[in-house]
Amino acid sequence: MTGESAFRSSNFLIPKDSFFTFIDTLRSEYRVFGPVKGINYTVFREISSSSDLFMEYQTTMLSPGKMFLYKPREDILKFRMEAPLSIEEIAPEIEKQVIVGIHSCDINAILYLDRTFLGAFIDPFYKARRENTILIGLNCMQVSENCFCSSVGAGPFLKAQSGYDVVLTDFGEDYLLEVKSSRASELFKMKGKEAGPDEWRIKSEKEESVLKSFKKVINVDGLDGLFMKNLDHPVWVTTADERCLSCSNCVMVCPTCFCFDLVDEMSMDLKEVRRIRQLDACQDLRFAEVHGGNFRLRRASRLRQFVIHNLNYTNQYSVIKTVGCGRCITWCPTKIDLTEMAKEIQRSSIK
Amino acid sequence: MKTSLLPLRAVITGIQGETEDVKTYSLSLEGSSYSAKPGQFNMVGYPGVGEAPISLSSTVSEGRFQHTIRTVGKVTKFIERFKEGDEIYLRGPYGSCWPLEDAMGKDILLVAGGVGIAPLRPVVQEILQRRDSYGKVTLIYGSRSPDNMLFMNEFDMWRKNIEIFLTVDEVPPHMKWDYDIGLVTQGLDKARLNPIVTLAFICGPEIMMHFISRGLFIRGFLPSRVYVSLERRMKCGIAQCGHCQHGSKFVCKDGPVFIYRDVSRLPDGLL
Numbered sequence: 001m002t003g004e005s006a007f008r009s010s011n012f013l014i015p016k017d018s019f020f021t022f023i024d025t026l027r028s029e030y031r032v033f034g035p036v037k038g039i040n041y042t043v044f045r046e047i048s049s050s051s052d053l054f055m056e057y058q059t060t061m062l063s064p065g066k067m068f069l070y071k072p073r074e075d076i077l078k079f080r081m082e083a084p085l086s087i088e089e090i091a092p093e094i095e096k097q098v099i100v101g102i103h104s105c106d107i108n109a110i111l112y113l114d115r116t117f118l119g120a121f122i123d124p125f126y127k128a129r130r131e132n133t134i135l136i137g138l139n140c141m142q143v144s145e146n147c148f149c150s151s152v153g154a155g156p157f158l159k160a161q162s163g164y165d166v167v168l169t170d171f172g173e174d175y176l177l178e179v180k181s182s183r184a185s186e187l188f189k190m191k192g193k194e195a196g197p198d199e200w201r202i203k204s205e206k207e208e209s210v211l212k213s214f215k216k217v218i219n220v221d222g223l224d225g226l227f228m229k230n231l232d233h234p235v236w237v238t239t240a241d242e243r244c245l246s247c248s249n250c251v252m253v254c255p256t257c258f259c260f261d262l263v264d265e266m267s268m269d270l271k272e273v274r275r276i277r278q279l280d281a282c283q284d285l286r287f288a289e290v291h292g293g294n295f296r297l298r299r300a301s302r303l304r305q306f307v308i309h310n311l312n313y314t315n316q317y318s319v320i321k322t323v324g325c326g327r328c329i330t331w332c333p334t335k336i337d338l339t340e341m342a343k344e345i346q347r348s349s350i351k
Numbered sequence: 352m353k354t355s356l357l358p359l360r361a362v363i364t365g366i367q368g369e370t371e372d373v374k375t376y377s378l379s380l381e382g383s384s385y386s387a388k389p390g391q392f393n394m395v396g397y398p399g400v401g402e403a404p405i406s407l408s409s410t411v412s413e414g415r416f417q418h419t420i421r422t423v424g425k426v427t428k429f430i431e432r433f434k435e436g437d438e439i440y441l442r443g444p445y446g447s448c449w450p451l452e453d454a455m456g457k458d459i460l461l462v463a464g465g466v467g468i469a470p471l472r473p474v475v476q477e478i479l480q481r482r483d484s485y486g487k488v489t490l491i492y493g494s495r496s497p498d499n500m501l502f503m504n505e506f507d508m509w510r511k512n513i514e515i516f517l518t519v520d521e522v523p524p525h526m527k528w529d530y531d532i533g534l535v536t537q538g539l540d541k542a543r544l545n546p547i548v549t550l551a552f553i554c555g556p557e558i559m560m561h562f563i564s565r566g567l568f569i570r571g572f573l574p575s576r577v578y579v580s581l582e583r584r585m586k587c588g589i590a591q592c593g594h595c596q597h598g599s600k601f602v603c604k605d606g607p608v609f610i611y612r613d614v615s616r617l618p619d620g621l622l
Contacts, residue, residue: 076356079398084439087398089357120604121589124352231618259593262356262586264399273357273399274490288595288619290584291423292556295597295619304618305596313599 009186012192013174013199020050022190026098027283030134033068034100035060044068044099055101055170058144063255064099065110066279069129070117070258076125077275081266092128099133101168103140103325104155105147109255110135111163115317116258134184137167139203141210146326148216148339154323156214157207169203176203219346220311220320220340226349227312227342229302235344240300243334248281248305250328250336256321257281282306307338355589358396359383359439363433364415369501372422373466374431378439380414385444387411388496389414389451390580391610393418393443394588400429404585404603406470407444410477419469419501427437428540445588447608449474450578454550460542462563464493464535464555469552470580470607479512487549488513489542493535493559497519499530516541535559536566546571552608554580557621564611564622574612581607581614 026032027047035042035057042057044064078088085221102110117126140156149155158167165184169176176199177192179185248303251257261280266273282285282305288295296302310322322338329337365377387393387407395418396402403426408419422431433439451474459478461471471490480487490509494500494521506515516538518531531537535555544567550569553560560579567577583595583602590604598617600606606614615622 076354081398085360085398087357087360089353116591119590121355121591122352123591124354127352194357228616260521260586260591260593261594262402262592264401266399275398277356280586280594282593282596288584290582295583301619308618309596316599 008181011176011178011195013171013195014190014192015174018190019175019177020053020325023050023100029096031095031097033064033097034098053100055138057180058141058142059103059147059330060251061327061331062108063100063106063325065106065113065255068097068099069110069133070113070126073276073278074125075274076262079273079275081271081273092125094128095130097133098136100136101138102135103138103251104158105140105149105325106255107135107137107164108154108160108323109158109325112256112317112319112321112323114163115319126241134187135164137164139169139207140169141170141206143213144326144330145211145215146329147214147324148218148326149324150211150214151218152220152320152322156210169206173201209303216326216339218342223342224312224314226345227308230345230349233348235341236300236304239336239341240298240303243336244299244303245333246283246285246299246302246334247336248283249251249331249333251281251283253327253331254281255325255327256323282309307341310338311342353570356442356528356587358402358442361439361441363435363437363439363518366433366435369419370499373419375408375417375419376433376439377415377417380428384415385411385414387416387444389477390447390448390470391444391446392607394445395430395439395441395584396426397429397440402586403424403427404588406580406607408469408472410473419466421466443588445603447606449552449608450550451477455484456486458545458549459488460544460549460551461488462489462535462538462551462553462555464559465495465499466501467555467580468492471552474552475509475513479509482512489516489544490514491516491535491538491542493518493538497522497526514542536562539563539566539570540565544570544583551574551577553578557581561621574615575610577611579611579614580606581609
């Protein structure tokens with residue numbers, strides 16, 4: 001996983017057919033997940049054959065990190081309520097899994113989730129799944145209209161050197177396959193043409209050309225200070241009051257939003273309580289409520305919390321939260337765009 | 352590997368009614384190596400009901416400590432019905448503590464509003480245990496009315512070693528009250544503070560802490576010498592659930608005790 005150093009790095013060209021055949025052989029030992037074309041959208045789900053994979057997909061609605069590593073809802077503890085009351089720890093299920101074809105933004109999102117769940121306090125559920133999941137990244141060539149990863153250093157090509165296992169670049173008939181972990185170098189014992197200067201040149205040319213296709217760009221330099229000076233900027237209230245529905249779609253589809261609620265559920269026979277962790281959202285009215293008050297009673301403060309947390313607060317984990325996947329824009333029913341809100345503040349501060 | 356969310360079982364060894372809606376619970380975590388510093392909190396609750404962040408209202412000795420709890424929400428209403436000998440479930444301690452080490456050799460000003468006195472009580476207890484380590488210690492404590500004052504029966508003992516100023520917003524007719532009537536901020540003038548050698552610890556409603564801090568700055572305190580304890584909604588206590596985020600801080604991990612200047616002018620805060 002993270003912090004690995006001693007492995008022979010290998011980078012080679014492999015025919016796509018061979019790669020997919022290899023993925024099929026993994027299915028005997030691993031559950032394999034990847035992008036599968038649906039009726040309207042591509043979704044990450046378990047595949048029964050590599051032919052299910054649709055690698056030329058545009059951003060999915062849900063990110064693989066928040067489906068297969070950090071589960072939207074899971075049981076944490078079980079209490080048997082008959083006297084004497086007993087607590088049963090639920091052991092994290094250890095299931096070996098492979099996720100294929102994760103875009104650069106979503107790999108970076110997983111690295112961000114690591115900071116929450118493998119940080120000051122380690123979450124055993126996340127840790128077990130993280131350790132048992134092989135991440136195969138994919139340098140992205142499918143820029144959607146709301147993508148802005150290139151503005152925040154999270155894509156379209158993956159710059160992180162560790163914390164995942166393999167990264168692929170589409171070379172037409174072949175993939176350029178870069179091994180990034182020791183377990184991947186054990187696993188990917190396949191032969192291919194060793195990558196040389198030509199391949200690195202072609203890779204950077206591809207990156208250059210993808211970079212040109214971004215429609216959404218934002219300069220995040222100095223946003224930290226700018227937001228703090230503009231906590232009363234009209235854009236917060238105007239956008240919130242005129243457009244925000246507090247539906248929390250933005251948070252649910254965000255690959256780095258980590259907030260959760262703990263809920264106790266009693267069984268119908270009153271004999272058992274399950275303590276469940278499930279996704280929660282700062283857009284919910286009760287999210288910051290305490291006795292006698294609510295720190296984010298106004299819709300504008302809740303929207304502002306989402307926007308500032310994503311584009312600012314880099315000193316929380318010394319990295320910007322947004323990975324520029326644009327999901328919160330795409331799936332907002334009223335198309336609220338956090339980059340536009342930031343730009344409005346930037347414009348008005350220049351005047 | 353155990354989840355940090357696993358609670359411990361504590362036994363209620365005593366219950367002391369403080370006011371109409373506040374009780375102090377003496378708890379015992381027998382055989383555990385539990386220790387906590389003044390200012391830290393536990394997630395306290397019961398299976399099926401949930402958990403709430405509650406500061407320790409006493410120092411810890413051999414796994415024994417107290418929580419002073421006001422009945423206000425789902426969890427605290429449930430706890431309110433408990434009797435001596437009942438079990439309660441908690442995990443912790445979490446968060447930062449009052450800077451009693453840094454305060455050695457200095458004066459300390461404690462300002463409390465309402466149940467905000469609870470997290471400052473272990474500070475007083477610790478000061479009393481090594482009174483010579485600190486200079487002048489002053490407590491200013493304000494509450495809505497005389498019958499909302501906590502720990503009144505302990506103040507006579509505390510007064511031998513620290514100076515105490517009590518004030519209430521109003522006194523109902525026919526109720527006896529020998530102390531001040533008015534805002535907590537008025538206590539700052541009576542207390543004769545030396546801002547150069549004093550650290551201030553404040554706990555109470557955020558709006559009260561705002562005015563007290565402002566009052567201290569006007570009287571020459573530096574924002575780096577004023578400490579506040581913040582209240583936020585919390586579910587996990589371990590900087591993961593995100594509810595207590597305040598600016599880039601997690602109140603549960605980076606707080607609840609903060610240096611004033613680290614939490615002033617943040618969005619959705621009153622400081």
